[in-house]
Amino acid sequence: xxxxxxxxxxxxxxxxxxxxxxxxxxxxxxxxxxxxxxxxxxxxxxxxxxxxxxxxxxxxxxxxxxxxxxxxxxxxxxxxxxxxxxxxxxxxxxxxxxxxxxxxxxxxxxxxxxxxxxxxxxxxxxxxxxxxxxxxxxxxxxxxxxxxxxxxxxxxxxxxxxxxxxxxxxxxxxxxxxxxxxxxxxxxxxxxxx
Numbered sequence: 001x002x003x004x005x006x007x008x009x010x011x012x013x014x015x016x017x018x019x020x021x022x023x024x025x026x027x028x029x030x031x032x033x034x035x036x037x038x039x040x041x042x043x044x045x046x047x048x049x050x051x052x053x054x055x056x057x058x059x060x061x062x063x064x065x066x067x068x069x070x071x072x073x074x075x076x077x078x079x080x081x082x083x084x085x086x087x088x089x090x091x092x093x094x095x096x097x098x099x100x101x102x103x104x105x106x107x108x109x110x111x112x113x114x115x116x117x118x119x120x121x122x123x124x125x126x127x128x129x130x131x132x133x134x135x136x137x138x139x140x141x142x143x144x145x146x147x148x149x150x151x152x153x154x155x156x157x158x159x160x161x162x163x164x165x166x167x168x169x170x171x172x173x174x175x176x177x178x179x180x181x182x183x184x185x186x187x188x189x190x191x192x193x194x
Contacts (some may be wrong), residue, residue: 001028001029001030001031001050001051001187001188002030002031002033002048002050002051003018003029003030003031003033003050003051003052003054003099003191004033004034004035004038004039004040004043004044004049004051004052005031005032005033005034005040005052005053005054005133005135006034006035006036006040006053006054006055007035007130007175008035008067008102008131008132008148008149008152009053009134009152010032010033011034011133011155012132012133012152012154012156013069013152013155014032014070014193015032015152015181016051016155017194018032020194021191021194024194025190028185028187032048033049037054037055037058038060040052040053040054040089040177041054041058041060041063041177042060044060044063044077044177044178044179045060045061045062045132045177045179047179047181047182050105050175050178050183050184050185050187050188050191051072051176051177051178051188051191051192052177053068053174053175053176053177054174054175054177055108055172055173055174055175056173056174056175057107057173058175058177062179062180062181063177063178063179063180064177064178064179064180065175065176065177066175066176066192067173067174067175068174068175068176068179069088069151069153069174070172070173070174071110071149071150071151071171071172071173071174072150072165072166072169072171072172073090073112073147073148073162073165073166073169073170073171073172074083074147074148074149074150074153074163074166074169075094075145075146075147075163075164075165075166075176076100076135076136076138076139076146076147076148076153076156076157076161076162076163077089077139077145077161077162077163077164078139078142078145078160078161078162079160079161079162081145083097083145083164084162086164087164087165088164088165088166088167088191089164089165089166089167090119090167091115091116091119091121091166091168092119092164093122093184094116094121094123094124094145094147095121095122095124095125096124097144098101098124098125098126098144098145098147099123099124099125099126099144099145099146099147099166100126100127100129100130100135100138100139100144100145100146100147101123101125101128101129101135101146101147102128102129102130102132102135102141102146102148104128108149108170108172111170112147112170115170117167121171123130124144126143126144126183127143127144130148132148132152132153132155133147133155134154135148136148136153136156136161139161140160140161147166149172150163150172151172152172169177176192178192
C-alpha cells in the first residue's frame, strides 16, 4: 500500500494510523511518502501512490476527495509561560510574543494574517518553518510561540510544551484522496475503512 501525505501529517497522526493498520494486517507492506500538498495531489492523480491525505480544499482534477478530519488551531507554549494561565489565547494576547509560523502563502497563513489584521495586532515573526514538528522543537528551544494545527500538535504536547486554543479559531480540514480514473484496490478500501 503506497500512501502520501504532507510531512506534518505523516510525522504525527498518520504514523499512528499506519502502525495500527499494520498490527491489524501484518502481511501488508506500506510505503509512506511525505510531500507538499501539491506534489501529493499530483502523485495521487497520476496513480504513483494508492491514496493519500491532503489538506482541504483541493483544486486538483482527477481526484476523489473524501473529508475525514477537522481540527482547530492552537498555540504551542513552553511551560511556565504566563499565557498558560488562560484557557484560550486571543490574537491580542500575542501582540508582543515572538511567533513561529508555518505555511507562508497558504490558505491557513492568509487566514491567520487576516485575524491579526482584524485585531490590529502586528505579528512578531521570529521563525518561518514548514512542519509542526520543527515548530514545536523551536518552542521547546525557547524561540517563541508556535501557531499550528491542533490535531497535529497533540503528538508533541508534553509537560514542557502545552497547547491552548487560539481565538478566533481557524479550522483545518483533511481529506482522504484517491484517483478518480481507476477503482480503489481492495487494500486501499480496507485502509480507508480502518
